[in-house]
Amino acid sequence: MGFNDVMVVRDIDRAKAFKKYLMPNEQSVLAVRRHPASLLRYVLEVFGGLILAGFVSEWLGPGLGMTVVWLAWLFLLGRLLWKVVTWSIEYFIVTEHRLLYIRGLIDRRIGMIPLKKVTDINLERPLQGRLLDYGTFIMESAGQDQAFRNVTFMPYPEQLYFEVSTMIFGLEDPGDD
Structure with missing residues (x-):
C-alpha cells in the first residue's frame, strides 16, 4: 500500500467532511x-470478551x-462501534497556512496551529508503530x-513527516540566516 492509497485525501472536493472548516481562500x-x-x-x-463471555456463560449456566x-x-461491542x-x-x-486536527463525534473539537508558529515537529515510532x-x-x-x-497513530509516518516538514520549513526565506 503506497502513500497515496486509502487514507490520504489530496482533493478537497472529495472530502466534504472537513471542507467546512477551511477558510474560503484555503486549500487542503x-x-x-x-x-x-x-x-x-x-x-x-x-474478541477477548466474546471468548471470556462464552466460557463464563457455559460455567454459570442459564440465568441472571x-x-x-x-x-x-x-x-x-457498542464501545467498539462508537470508536469506529x-x-x-x-x-x-x-x-x-495551518495544521488542523478535527476530532469528536458529539463534542466536536477543532485544533489549529498556524504553520508559521510551528517551531519544531518530532516523529516518534515505537516498536509496534514500526511493525x-x-x-x-x-x-x-x-x-x-x-x-x-x-497526534497519535499517524499512517505513513515518514512520508507525512517529510511533507509536513517541507511545508513548515519551506515557508522560511532562504535569504534569512
Whole structure:
C-alpha cells in the first residue's frame, strides 16, 4: 500500500467532511485519518470478551449471571462501534497556512496551529508503530498554549513527516540566516 492509497485525501472536493472548516481562500494540501491500529485495542477487547463471555456463560449456566455477562460483552461491542464511527470522522489536515486536527463525534473539537508558529515537529515510532507503520507527531509552537500537541497513530509516518516538514520549513526565506 503506497502513500497515496486509502487514507490520504489530496482533493478537497472529495472530502466534504472537513471542507467546512477551511477558510474560503484555503486549500487542503494533505488530509489524513489516524491509522486503523488506533482501534486495535477495542477490537481485541471485543474478541477477548466474546471468548471470556462464552466460557463464563457455559460455567454459570442459564440465568441472571449469564445475562449480565452478555450485557457486559454488548457494552464492549457498542464501545467498539462508537470508536469506529469516531475514527471515521477524525482528520489531521495540513493546508498552506495551518495544521488542523478535527476530532469528536458529539463534542466536536477543532485544533489549529498556524504553520508559521510551528517551531519544531518530532516523529516518534515505537516498536509496534514500526511493525504496523504508524507514528506519533509531536508539534512545538511559538506560543505556550497550543490547540493540540500530539497526534497519535499517524499512517505513513515518514512520508507525512517529510511533507509536513517541507511545508513548515519551506515557508522560511532562504535569504534569512
